Amino acid sequence: MNNKLSLMIAAASLSITLTTSAVAADRSDWPESFTVGTASQGGTYFAYGSGWANYIAENLGISGGAEITGGPVQNMALVHTGDLSFGLTTMGPARESLEGKSPLAPGMQMDNVCAMFPMYQTPFSVTVLADSGITSIADIPDGARIGFGPAGSTSDTYFPKMMETLGVNFERRNGSWSDLGGQLQDGLIDVVAFAAGIPIPAVSQLEVQSEINIIEFNQDELAQITESYPVAPFTIPASTYKTLEADSQAVSMWNFAMANCDMPEDMVYEMTRLTMENNDKMVSIHKAARTTIPENYVKNNVLPWHPGAARWFNENGFTIEASQIK
Structure with missing residues (x-):
């Protein structure tokens, strides 16, 4: 019995060590900070986005904040080019940008933008x-x-x-x-x-x-x-x-949060998890977040999904097909 107990403790210790190492390795490609593109002050995007950035930064232990922008159209461009890692967008402008019809860059298909989670209407x-x-x-x-x-x-x-x-x-x-x-x-x-x-x-x-x-x-x-x-x-x-x-x-x-498709999968997974599993916190940031819930993932019929976000949804009973993931 003592031998068995010793083996179990050793196995558990090894598992913890491996898990800790994996977490450390998973963060090796994370940026030291992040910025989310919102919109003008006085609007919901800025209030929602700045509150969300602070919440994520606090829980992940990295620096994060919001940037005032021209809104969904400009956010699509900034996230596509990588000038911003994250942003907030609306499905209409997102579709036009993806199809190369953005008024900011006509002809440029902004296809390096991936969906993270639903926000609100x-x-x-x-x-x-x-x-x-x-x-x-x-x-x-x-x-x-x-x-x-x-x-x-x-x-x-x-x-x-x-x-x-x-x-x-x-x-x-x-x-x-x-x-x-x-x-x-x-x-x-x-x-x-x-x-x-x-x-x-x-x-x-x-x-x-x-x-x-x-x-x-x-x-x-x-x-x-x-x-x-x-x-x-x-x-x-x-x-x-x-x-x-x-x-x-x-x-x-509908509005969705988005990420540059090249952002680390584990980082986007954790950001999606924190958002989707803590709606009370999101509502405390802005009342519009009452609809920031997993069930509304189906409202995205425009953007491909980021692999990290898709992994969280698929692990939690929501189906995102491989063809829908970047």
Whole structure:
């Protein structure tokens, strides 16, 4: 019995030694730090991305942070080239970039970008000051000055086209969400067309300082938009903003976190694991992360999966076929 016990202890010690060595070896190709591309301050990408980067850095024991960028389109380019290791993107701009249709680099197929995990849906919603008298899309006057967010952002890419489809004539303005919120309050613009996860920090700030209207799409407008663009109907719950007295009808597009496909497999595996297994922590970073759950992995029908992320999903009962992995 003593001999058997000694053998078992020796075997266990050897196993621990080998495991420890494997972990050390697995980290040998990890960078000392990482940066995630987000978007402008005042938007959900920046709040979500900077909180996520800090959370991952703390748990993996490496340095990490967020970088302010122009949003999903620019993030695709920066991650593809390796200027950034990680980024946040929306499925519409991701598809265009993958197909070589990015406005930032026409003809360049950005195919070195891999999906990591689902984030949340980006609703497209319209905000105005209450004293503007605008209560519907049809009320927006000809020549209205509309802020569409940072140039090249998801909102700037799709919302102007949507407005044109709905017959709205406007002057196009760009800027960070925080800046556009200030311009709306100061009367420098008439409308802000937001595309960001809810609650949008800039809208929450606006309704504290001013009386606002959050404009929804009617059924005919919804039908036109969903038929013409890669979006789906989305309901903004009344509880999202104190301004809303009832649920508000919008449209939305899914967001995913992405990695440069050359990032170490074990590093991406650990980052995916920490995110997918700790939703409470993610929700504490931003309420939009309520949908940052494994089941929503099926919302990615655009990007190939990073091998590290795919390994976590496949180990945990979610099927990602080999043909879907980079």
